[in-house]
Amino acid sequence: MNKLIFAILAALIAAPAAADDKPVALKKAPGMEAVEANCQACHSLAYIPMNSPFLKPAAWDAEVGKMIKVMGAPIDDADAKKITDYLKANYGG
Amino acid sequence: MIPINRRHFLGTSAAASVALLGGMNRFALAAGANLSPGVPAGVGSIASMATLPGKKPLIMLADRPPNYEAPLEYLRTPITPNDQFFVRYHLADIPEIDAKTYKIKVGGDGAASPLELTLDDLKKFPAVEVVAVNQCSGNRRGLSNPHVAGVEWGYGAMGCARWKGARVKDILEKAGIKKDTIEVAFDGADGPVVDKTPDFIKSIPAWKALDESTLIAYEMNGQPLPHFNGFPARLIVPGWTGTYWMKHVVSINALTKPLGGFWMTAAYRVPLGKFPLIARFVSQETAVNTPITEMVVNSLITSHRDGAKVKPGKVTVSGMAWDGGYGISSVQVSTDGGKVWTAAKLGQDLGRYALRPWSFELTARKGKNTVMVNATNKLGQGQTSELIFNPAGYHNNVMQNIALVGA
Numbered sequence: 001m002n003k004l005i006f007a008i009l010a011a012l013i014a015a016p017a018a019a020d021d022k023p024v025a026l027k028k029a030p031g032m033e034a035v036e037a038n039c040q041a042c043h044s045l046a047y048i049p050m051n052s053p054f055l056k057p058a059a060w061d062a063e064v065g066k067m068i069k070v071m072g073a074p075i076d077d078a079d080a081k082k083i084t085d086y087l088k089a090n091y092g093g
Numbered sequence: 094m095i096p097i098n099r100r101h102f103l104g105t106s107a108a109a110s111v112a113l114l115g116g117m118n119r120f121a122l123a124a125g126a127n128l129s130p131g132v133p134a135g136v137g138s139i140a141s142m143a144t145l146p147g148k149k150p151l152i153m154l155a156d157r158p159p160n161y162e163a164p165l166e167y168l169r170t171p172i173t174p175n176d177q178f179f180v181r182y183h184l185a186d187i188p189e190i191d192a193k194t195y196k197i198k199v200g201g202d203g204a205a206s207p208l209e210l211t212l213d214d215l216k217k218f219p220a221v222e223v224v225a226v227n228q229c230s231g232n233r234r235g236l237s238n239p240h241v242a243g244v245e246w247g248y249g250a251m252g253c254a255r256w257k258g259a260r261v262k263d264i265l266e267k268a269g270i271k272k273d274t275i276e277v278a279f280d281g282a283d284g285p286v287v288d289k290t291p292d293f294i295k296s297i298p299a300w301k302a303l304d305e306s307t308l309i310a311y312e313m314n315g316q317p318l319p320h321f322n323g324f325p326a327r328l329i330v331p332g333w334t335g336t337y338w339m340k341h342v343v344s345i346n347a348l349t350k351p352l353g354g355f356w357m358t359a360a361y362r363v364p365l366g367k368f369p370l371i372a373r374f375v376s377q378e379t380a381v382n383t384p385i386t387e388m389v390v391n392s393l394i395t396s397h398r399d400g401a402k403v404k405p406g407k408v409t410v411s412g413m414a415w416d417g418g419y420g421i422s423s424v425q426v427s428t429d430g431g432k433v434w435t436a437a438k439l440g441q442d443l444g445r446y447a448l449r450p451w452s453f454e455l456t457a458r459k460g461k462n463t464v465m466v467n468a469t470n471k472l473g474q475g476q477t478s479e480l481i482f483n484p485a486g487y488h489n490n491v492m493q494n495i496a497l498v499g500a
Contacts, residue, residue, distance in 0.1 A: 041286060042287060043185060044158075048135075049136075050135055051133065052135035071285075071289070073287065
């Protein structure tokens, strides 16, 4: 049963790119892989460009912190740092 | 392995979930989403016209969870057709529901006789109809200045429909609601992808749940609800913002203590005292903020976009007005930036919770003309000329002031 669920999960996570003919293309820069690997399990990457360019560095820290602490995103500290650095550098305001 | 929420894979067939995504693969994309002026620059890079199954093209802000707003053209009638109605979800695990096996559990510590209702059971209660605006709390968030984080909606996270269903009051009475019930909580079948994400569960005060017009609706404009608007049944809270209008309702709980959880205690709150609201949600108020409740008075010009070209001469400008359920009493239009105001003609009245059409004939000159609109409700409340800033970008009812270019 676990294998089946994992296969479905994998299909679902892979789905966002396929679900839309025009997948969200993030800016290619260091940290993009960490964003893609962690964020789109739960939501489209569209939320990132949509919320730009106006969030200050502290606001991006708060957003990523909320995803981990409140929304329970299983992101380790090393990836969290890569993600916030990437968002501040590429989608900050 | 990510702790995926298995509830829906066990509760509904995995094949159905995958089939739904298969359907979404067939999105027909249309270029050129016409965005509201003033939304963050980044919105333009991700928004597009896209077609969900059973829908006409809507402005897609995100496909997962699905958040799609109506283009201005869809809001030109007081009833928004089902296939043009906006779509808003918080969490991405959205099962397709089989109406034959669908059930709502009714209980909670404030209910003496818990029960289960099938869709057929729901239809046995006296059927009630109400025409009501469903507007996302964050409609127009994208226009906030300064911008705030969230789904960056323009003007289209709203619609108005004729809802038919059973009164929540009748359901609660059958479940033996106790006198010390202070809130009634509603959960929908949609849930989080990851177990640790707080499920989206919302409560309303008992007095609002027991209102004659608060319904569990199974019909929208004479048809079953579209999947993306809450099939088979959703909560209708006339006058109040969309956050309470739980889709795919699977449980109703009468509570003698306030509901907790992120979606009640942290999200959907407005600073105390900033907005002229009558309806209060006292059991959830803190010293500094309160849950959002009723909608503020608002209007929208639907006939023209800002900067539209018109022929000099007679031009009819029209749109919609609405409020938190007290009813629109007048819509005033100014063509000189707010010095002189003239009453617009009001259209069909579909009830105090409905969109109220209005129209105004002006004489356009060559060059720039301006049109400013301010709706007033029966309490005498109007719109604001300056944004009442709040951190989540709620209750934006700034009067529009658009330009029409005579040429």
